[in-house]
Amino acid sequence: MLLLSDFPECFSILQNLFGTQLIHQNINRLNAIHSHTEDIWRSYVEMIPKQTGIRYLLIAEAPPWSLDGRPNFVLDPQTPPSVMMNAICRAFFGRLIYNQIGLVGTLQLLAQQGFLIIDSLPFAMNYQGRRNRASYSQLVAMSCGGYFQEKIMYPQLVYSAEVKIAFAFKLNGLATIKSLGGNILLGGRDYGVNGGLIVANAAGFPDGNLLNHVFGL
Numbered sequence: 001m002l003l004l005s006d007f008p009e010c011f012s013i014l015q016n017l018f019g020t021q022l023i024h025q026n027i028n029r030l031n032a033i034h035s036h037t038e039d040i041w042r043s044y045v046e047m048i049p050k051q052t053g054i055r056y057l058l059i060a061e062a063p064p065w066s067l068d069g070r071p072n073f074v075l076d077p078q079t080p081p082s083v084m085m086n087a088i089c090r091a092f093f094g095r096l097i098y099n100q101i102g103l104v105g106t107l108q109l110l111a112q113q114g115f116l117i118i119d120s121l122p123f124a125m126n127y128q129g130r131r132n133r134a135s136y137s138q139l140v141a142m143s144c145g146g147y148f149q150e151k152i153m154y155p156q157l158v159y160s161a162e163v164k165i166a167f168a169f170k171l172n173g174l175a176t177i178k179s180l181g182g183n184i185l186l187g188g189r190d191y192g193v194n195g196g197l198i199v200a201n202a203a204g205f206p207d208g209n210l211l212n213h214v215f216g217l
Contacts, residue, residue: 017135032071046156047107055164056114059167062125088208090211119151121147140172161189167199169200180193199214
């Protein structure tokens with residue numbers, strides 16, 4: 001799955017944001033991370049019971065960048081627990097439940113609850129220091145009209161009658177909300193989205209208490 005051929009307009013903006021040389025140096029790794037995490041995401045989706053559907057949707061930014069090795073992804077049970085996984089566990093279970101049942105069991109429980117993560121961007125780059133740039137907002141806007149729309153309309157997804165929505169990060173969340181025009185269509189139902197759904201704390205990381213509150217758990 002080649003990012004350059006799949007998302008050519010987004011890829012052009014990505015080069016403006018990071019520089020053509022850096023992106024082309026890392027294109028093979030970007031492709032590898034994207035392919036791996038998409039496979040993991042689809043496998044997780046298959047664990048969500050159709051009768052439950054998607055009840056809780058967390059919109060994040062992109063899989064984390066790594067130079068080599070197995071790519072990290074929060075829905076991959078072989079990825080060491082991250083700050084995001086800790087926040088999710090505290091929101092749903094009040095504790096780091098994976099310490100008792102492992103990450104495989106934790107992800108199975110989250111799937112049974114109808115929880116899903118969808119990233120707004122397909123490119124696993126380190127966006128720190130670039131999220132205030134106009135080209136970052138352009139990248140998010142372009143992705144929201146393409147990659148992100150394809151993700152939320154993935155044929156295997158079934159949405160419940162009411163979906164609770166949260167945004168994992170502040171600047172990405174604000175850019176995504178603006179790009180969506182403050183509205184998202186899920187399962188034939190319109191949902192208004194705004195900055196009050198952002199669950200990042202003052203340090204910029206997803207916060208379990210905020211996520212618990214937004215999801216109404």
